[in-house]
Amino acid sequence: MRTKLCIAFLLLTACTNGGTMTPAGGGGGAQIQTIDVNLTLNPSSQTPAGNAGGYSPAVTNVAVGTFVRFVNSDGFAHTATAIPGATTFPAGSPYSSSAQTQSGTAISQSWSSGTLPAGASSQTLLVDKAGTYLFGCFYHYGGPMRAEIVAH
Numbered sequence: 001m002r003t004k005l006c007i008a009f010l011l012l013t014a015c016t017n018g019g020t021m022t023p024a025g026g027g028g029g030a031q032i033q034t035i036d037v038n039l040t041l042n043p044s045s046q047t048p049a050g051n052a053g054g055y056s057p058a059v060t061n062v063a064v065g066t067f068v069r070f071v072n073s074d075g076f077a078h079t080a081t082a083i084p085g086a087t088t089f090p091a092g093s094p095y096s097s098s099a100q101t102q103s104g105t106a107i108s109q110s111w112s113s114g115t116l117p118a119g120a121s122s123q124t125l126l127v128d129k130a131g132t133y134l135f136g137c138f139y140h141y142g143g144p145m146r147a148e149i150v151a152h
């Protein structure tokens with residue numbers, strides 16, 4: 001009985017979305033915040049920037065000096081692509097086809113995960129500067145599939 005409870009606890013812990021972890025192999029203990037990419041399971045919600053959806057958390061709070069990464073847990077392809085300079089979500093898609101190609105290494109730049117097939121992970125993006133950073137999906141921007149990173 002005790003063994004079964006322990007196993008159940010471990011499974012629950014391993015399945016928690018949106019947690020932080022330390023990369024294997026050390027590297028000074030840099031923190032990576034994972035943002036879940038899933039239009040099927042993450043419902044839309046109101047955020048300060050407007051109607052968000054498709055990512056979890058809808059608003060990710062991160063510390064400058066840490067990293068973020070996108071993981072597609074959905075059954076089909078998405079992107080996570082910056083909307084540089086925006087403070088509210090534009091009504092129409094702000095993207096060109098360049099969003100389908102991975103670019104960028106820092107959150108304050110223009111960046112995109114590129115097309116992430118089902119199960120794929122993005123590059124890690126350095127949270128290099130405090131601010132609010134909006135992003136969304138090239139394919140499903142109107143879903144809505146968009147969210148917000150707030151760096152402190």
Ligand SMILES: [Cu+2]
Pocket residue numbers: 039077078079137138139140141145
């Ligand atoms: Cu999408």
